Amino acid sequence: MSFFVRKFRQSNGKTWLNRAAMAPRHPSEIRRIARGYENRSLRRMVQQALASPYFPWFFLVRNLQNLTSEPRWRRLPIRLREVASMRLLLERSRFFLELAAWRRHQPAVLETSASFRLTHEEALGYCNHCGACCEIASGRAQFPAVTPFPARWQGLFAAGLGRWHRFCPFLWERPPGGSLCAIHPWRPLACRVFEKEECDYLKKGLIP
């Protein structure tokens, strides 16, 4: 656990460009982070998720970083904050692996993965994949009429993965850094209509 917190502290204040360097890529680092879980299957699950270059490590770190400015989080005793951080990583890992398993059995998703390299937003020249628009917690779950994933996932978009989660369940990292929407072809309306004007406005607020 302390190792996870230490990684988080090291990352504090880093920009998204540092994400690749901050991610626990070495197996020994991953093992040290997962050691905080006593249950062996949970430990394995976290290890498996962290081993993927698509795991949204940077966004998870920024999630923790953002929590430190929330009064409800700050009121928690340190021990409970640690437990909540572990839970955050566990819940994120569990859903990440569920999503990854679904993608493996969806040839259409893999085919459209190429579009991750040149999305609509990139084509218009304003998206640098900072991921900030996917860190707006929750939104109206207005998905296309037909989606190839479980209906329950639509609810997750609106409600999030749990109490302390502050970014979209479908947000991944695309190696070696940057945001990637794991369900890009079927992303909800709120994401489709996020154009240059909204992007500029959001980035002005986030980037001094």
Ligand code: SF4
């Ligand atoms: S905030 Fe703008 S630059 Fe960042 S991921 Fe969203 S659309 Fe792209």
Ligand code: SF4
């Ligand atoms: S569904 Fe995709 S584009 Fe929309 S907020 Fe989530 S990760 Fe971002």
